[in-house]
Amino acid sequence: MQVTDFYVSAPGKAILHGEHAVVHGKVALAVSLNLRTYLRLKATTTDKVCINLPNIDTFLCWDLSELSQLIPYSFDKREEVKLLDAELVGRLQDFLGVTNGNLDTRNMATLSFLYIYISLFRSSELPSLTLTVWSELPTGAGLGSSAAYSVCLAAALLCASGAIPSPLKEWDHTARWCQEDLELINSWAFQGEMIIHGNPSGVDNAVGTWGGMLRFLAGKIIPLSRVPLLRILLTNTKVPRSTKFPSIMTPVLDSVDAVSCTCEKVLSEMTREPIRGEHYNTLEELIDINQHHLNVMGVGHPALDTLCRVTLTRGLHSKLTGAGGGGCGITLLRPETDASVIQTTVQDLKDCGFDCWETSIGGPGVQQHSPLSVKEEVLEVLNHY
Incomplete structure (x- = not known):
C-alpha cells in the first residue's frame, strides 16, 4: 500500500x-x-x-x-x-x-x-x-x-x-x-x-x-450548521481542575439550560442577519449569568474570580469553561474592542500568573x-x- x-x-x-x-x-x-x-x-x-x-x-x-x-x-x-x-x-x-x-x-x-x-x-x-x-x-x-x-x-x-x-x-x-x-x-x-x-x-x-x-x-x-466566528481571550489559571460537583437546586440548572438555549438562538440570529451591538450585549449578559450560576454550584475558584474581575475593569466579560475549580476561562471580545485594550488585558492576566491567548471560537x-x-x-x- x-x-x-x-x-x-x-x-x-x-x-x-x-x-x-x-x-x-x-x-x-x-x-x-x-x-x-x-x-x-x-x-x-x-x-x-x-x-x-x-x-x-x-x-x-x-x-x-x-x-x-x-x-x-x-x-x-x-x-x-x-x-x-x-x-x-x-x-x-x-x-x-x-x-x-x-x-x-x-x-x-x-x-x-x-x-x-x-x-x-x-x-x-x-x-x-x-x-x-x-x-x-x-x-x-x-x-x-x-x-x-x-x-x-x-x-x-x-x-x-x-x-x-x-x-x-x-x-x-x-x-x-x-x-x-x-x-x-x-x-x-x-x-x-x-x-x-x-x-x-x-x-x-x-x-x-x-x-x-x-x-x-x-x-x-448535534452539530449546528452555521455559527459566527467569535474572538475571545482564553486564560489558563494553571490551577488544577476539579470535577467535584455538589448537589444543587433544580431552578439553577433550569436557568443554565435557558442560558444555553438563549445563546444558541442569538448565535443563530447572528448568521442570518447583520450583527448588531445588541447581540453582543446579550452574549455578555449570558456569560455573567452563567458564571454566577457556576459559583452557586460550587465549581468556581478565587483564580477564576480574579480573571472575571481583571477583565471587567476593561469592560470585558468572562466565565469559566469546563470543569471549573480552577482550569480555564474565556473572555468575549467585541468587534470594536481596541487592540490596546486587548494587549493590556492580556498583560494584566499574565501578571496574575496566568497564561493567556487571543484566539477565536467557532472555526x-x-x-x-x-x-x-x-x-x-x-x-x-x-x-x-
Whole structure:
C-alpha cells in the first residue's frame, strides 16, 4: 500500500455554556477553539514506525516486525467499530509495559496511536511511516487536547490506509472531508478517546471533527450548521481542575439550560442577519449569568474570580469553561474592542500568573493542509523530525 506524505490539523474545544448542568439533562454548547493540533505523516523506507510528540518529550520507534507479531490471528480489517478490541488493547499494554498504575500521558498517547495504526492496517502489510504531532493546546486543561490528537490520528491513518480519500486537490491550501468520511474519522477518534479517558462523552472528538458549535443534550450530539466566528481571550489559571460537583437546586440548572438555549438562538440570529451591538450585549449578559450560576454550584475558584474581575475593569466579560475549580476561562471580545485594550488585558492576566491567548471560537474542524497553509512556526516543528 502506497502511503503519501500529508498534514492535518484539528481544533481544541471549549464549553460555551452548560458545563455541569449537562449531566443533569440540560443543554450544553461546545465550541471549537482555534488553537489547533497539527500532524505530519511522512512515508519512510526504514521498516520502522515512529511517533514524535515534542509537547510531551516523546520520541519512539518500533520495528514493523515487532508490531506485526501483536496482530491477533482473528483480525479482519474493519473500518468502523463501536467497541474497543480488548485483545489488541491487552497486547499493546503488555508490549508497552503499561499497567493500571502507569497510565500517564505518554503511555496513553502511544497506546492510542498504535491501536488505531494496527487496527486500520491489520489485514495488509504494516507501512513504514513517521508521525509528528505538535499542539498549540495545553494538555490537561480541559480544552480537548487529547481529542484533537485522536482526531488527527484517525484522519491521517484512515487516509494512509485508503479507507477515505484525501480531500485536498492540487490547487487547494486546505480541504475538509465529506460528511460520510467525517463520521468515520469521528468514530475512530472516539476509539482513541476511549483508550485515553475510558468512558468519554464523545463531545470533544465531535468538536474536533466537525468544528463550529455542537449542541449536547441527553447523550445526543448535534452539530449546528452555521455559527459566527467569535474572538475571545482564553486564560489558563494553571490551577488544577476539579470535577467535584455538589448537589444543587433544580431552578439553577433550569436557568443554565435557558442560558444555553438563549445563546444558541442569538448565535443563530447572528448568521442570518447583520450583527448588531445588541447581540453582543446579550452574549455578555449570558456569560455573567452563567458564571454566577457556576459559583452557586460550587465549581468556581478565587483564580477564576480574579480573571472575571481583571477583565471587567476593561469592560470585558468572562466565565469559566469546563470543569471549573480552577482550569480555564474565556473572555468575549467585541468587534470594536481596541487592540490596546486587548494587549493590556492580556498583560494584566499574565501578571496574575496566568497564561493567556487571543484566539477565536467557532472555526473549522479537522482539515487537511498543503504545506503552504501551515503556520511557519508549526511547519518548522513538524519538519524538524
